[in-house]
Amino acid sequence: MKRVFEQIYALTAFSLRFFREVFLPPYEFGEFAAHLENFGSRSFPLVSVIGLLMGLILALQTKPTLARFGAESFLPAMVAISVVRELGPVITALVVAGRVSSGIGAEIGSMKVTEQIDALEVSSIDPYRFLVVPRVMAGTLALPLLTAYADLLGILGAFAVMFVSGGMGWQLFMSSTIASLSVADIVPGIAKTFFFGYIISMVGSYFGFKATGGTEGVGKAATTAVVFASFLILITDFVLVKVGILLFE
Amino acid sequence: MIEIRNLYKTFGSLKVLDGLTLTVKKGETFSVLGKSGTGKSVTLKCIVGLLAADAGDIFVDSVRVDLRDRKSLFSIRQMIGFLFQSGALYDSMSIRDNLIFNLTRHHKVRHNEADEKAVHYLTLVGLGRSVDKMPSELSGGMRKRAALARALVIEPRILLYDEPTTGLDPITSAEISDLIREMHSKFGITGIVVTHDILCAGIVSDRAGVLKDGVLKYTGTLNELAETRDEDVKGFFRNPL
Ligand SMILES: Nc1ncnc2c1ncn2[C@@H]1O[C@H](COP(=O)(O)OP(=O)(O)OP(=O)(O)O)[C@@H](O)[C@H]1O
Ligand SMILES: [Mg+2]
Numbered sequence: 001m002k003r004v005f006e007q008i009y010a011l012t013a014f015s016l017r018f019f020r021e022v023f024l025p026p027y028e029f030g031e032f033a034a035h036l037e038n039f040g041s042r043s044f045p046l047v048s049v050i051g052l053l054m055g056l057i058l059a060l061q062t063k064p065t066l067a068r069f070g071a072e073s074f075l076p077a078m079v080a081i082s083v084v085r086e087l088g089p090v091i092t093a094l095v096v097a098g099r100v101s102s103g104i105g106a107e108i109g110s111m112k113v114t115e116q117i118d119a120l121e122v123s124s125i126d127p128y129r130f131l132v133v134p135r136v137m138a139g140t141l142a143l144p145l146l147t148a149y150a151d152l153l154g155i156l157g158a159f160a161v162m163f164v165s166g167g168m169g170w171q172l173f174m175s176s177t178i179a180s181l182s183v184a185d186i187v188p189g190i191a192k193t194f195f196f197g198y199i200i201s202m203v204g205s206y207f208g209f210k211a212t213g214g215t216e217g218v219g220k221a222a223t224t225a226v227v228f229a230s231f232l233i234l235i236t237d238f239v240l241v242k243v244g245i246l247l248f249e
Numbered sequence: 250m251i252e253i254r255n256l257y258k259t260f261g262s263l264k265v266l267d268g269l270t271l272t273v274k275k276g277e278t279f280s281v282l283g284k285s286g287t288g289k290s291v292t293l294k295c296i297v298g299l300l301a302a303d304a305g306d307i308f309v310d311s312v313r314v315d316l317r318d319r320k321s322l323f324s325i326r327q328m329i330g331f332l333f334q335s336g337a338l339y340d341s342m343s344i345r346d347n348l349i350f351n352l353t354r355h356h357k358v359r360h361n362e363a364d365e366k367a368v369h370y371l372t373l374v375g376l377g378r379s380v381d382k383m384p385s386e387l388s389g390g391m392r393k394r395a396a397l398a399r400a401l402v403i404e405p406r407i408l409l410y411d412e413p414t415t416g417l418d419p420i421t422s423a424e425i426s427d428l429i430r431e432m433h434s435k436f437g438i439t440g441i442v443v444t445h446d447i448l449c450a451g452i453v454s455d456r457a458g459v460l461k462d463g464v465l466k467y468t469g470t471l472n473e474l475a476e477t478r479d480e481d482v483k484g485f486f487r488n489p490l
Contacts, residue, residue: 115337118299122331123355124323 051150055157077180108208143197267463283460
C-alpha cells in the first residue's frame with residue numbers, strides 16, 4: 001500500500017513540474033510541432049473509425065426502444081447529447097490512450113534504457129523540458145480537436161442509420177440535432193478533453209522515464225502507461241462530471 | 250584536472266566503489282583497466298553527476314561535483330565530452346544531427362559552423378560517407394565511432410571514454426586510439442579512458458590503473474603495470490597472439 005502512495009506521489013510531482021517548466025525558455029517550438037503532428041497522425045485513422053461506429057451503434061441500439069414509445073424523432077437529440085457530453089470525449093480519450101500513451105511510453109522508455117536520456121543530461125539539455133513538455137502540450141491541444149472531430153462523425157453515423165432505416169432527411173436530422181445541443185453540453189464535453197489529453201501524454205512520459213532493464217522494461221512501460229492512463233481518464237471523468245453538476249445545475 | 254577522493258558507491262547490498270581515489274593532472278590521460286562489473290562505468294558516471302556517490306568528493310577543474318547544485322553541474326558538463334559505453338546516440342536523428350544538436354544547444358555554436366564541424370569529426374572517425382544515416386542503419390562499430398565523434402566535436406577540455414575501441418577490428422582500433430592520442434596532445438585534453446584494450450591503453454595513456462575491489466590498485470605507467478605479479482593485472486597483458 002505504501003508503494004502505491006509513493007507511486008501516486010511521484011506521478012503527481014512529475015506531472016506538476018510541467019506547469020513550472022512550460023513557461024520557461026527555451027521553448028521547443030520545433031519539437032512541439034513535430035509531436036502535434038505525430039499525435040494527430042497516430043490517432044486520426046483510429047478516431048475516424050471509432051467515431052463513426054460510435055454513432056452507428058448508439059443509433060441502432062436505441063432506435064427500437066425509442067420506437068416502442070413512439071419517440072423515434074427524439075433520436076437525433078439523444079445521440080447528439082450522449083455523444084457530445086460523454087461518449088465522444090471518453091471513448092476518444094481511451095482509444096487514443098491505447099495508441100499514444102503506449103507510444104510515448106515506449107519511445108521515452110527506450111531512450112531511458114539505451115542511456116539517451118543520460119546523454120541529454122550530460123549535454124545539459126533538460127530531458128523533462130525537451131521530451132516531456134512538448135509532448136504534453138501537443139497532447140493537451142490535440143485531443144480536444146480529435147474529440148470534436150469524433151463527435152461530428154458520431155452524429156453522422158447516427159444520421160446514416162436514420163436515413164437508411166427511416167428515410168429521415170438531412171435537414172430535419174440536423175435541425176433537431178442542433179436544436180437539442182446547448183452550450184452547456186458542448187463546453188464541458190470539450191473542456192474535459194484538455195485534461196484527458198494531458199493525462200495521455202503525461203502518463204506515457206512518466207512510465208517511460210521510469211523504465212529500467214532493457215527491452216522488457218520498455219514493453220512494461222508501454223503497457224503500464226495505457227492501463228494507468230485509461231484508469232485516470234475514467235476517474236477524472238467521474239470527478240469532472242460531479243464538479244460540473246455541482247457548478248452548473 | 251580531475252580529482253576523486255575516497256569515493257564510495259553501493260547499489261543495495263552490492264558494494265561497487267570502496268574508497269576510490271584518483272588524480273588526473275591537467276593534460277594527462279589515464280586509463281582505467283578492470284574486469285567486467287568492477288565499477289568502471291559507475292566511476293565515470295559519478296564524475297559527470299549522472300550517479301550520486303554515497304560518500305567522497307569529486308572535483309573537476311576545482312569545481313565540486315554536487316548533484317543538488319545545478320549551476321556548478323552545468324559548468325562542469327560544459328567542459329566534458331562523454332562517450333557512453335553503449336554509444337547512446339539519439340536514434341531519432343541522423344548522426345550528423347546528433348553532433349549538431351549538442352553543438353548548437355549546449356555550446357551555442359551557429360548552425361552552419363556546427364554542420365561543418367560535425368562533418369569534419371565524422372570524417373575523422375571514418376564516417377565521412379555515412380553522415381546522413383540514422384543510428385539504426387549503422388553497424389555496432391560505426392555507432393561506436395559516431396558516438397566518439399559526438400564526444401569529440403564539442404572540443405572539450407576533458408574527455409571521458411567508456412571503452413572507445415570495444416567492438417572495433419584491430420586496425421580501426423589502432424586508428425581510433427591514434428586519433429584520441431593526437432587530439433589529446435593537440436588540444437591539451439585531460440582524459441580518462443576505460444578500456445579492456447591494452448593496445449589502446451598503451452597508445453593513449455600516460456598512466457593507468459586497475460580497478461579491483463572498489464579501489465584503483467596498482468597505478469603507474471603501463472610498463473610498471475606490466476611488471477606487477479598480480480594475476481588480475483597480468484591477465485590484461487597476456488598477449489593473445
Ligand atoms: N544503475 C544501477 N543500478 C544498480 N546496479 C548498478 C547500476 N549501475 C551499475 N550497477 C552495478 O554496479 C556494478 C558495476 O557496474 P559498471 O557498469 O560500472 O561495471 P563496469 O566495470 O563498467 O563493467 P563492464 O566492463 O562490463 O562495462 C555492476 O555489478 C552493476 O550491476
Ligand atoms: Mg562499463
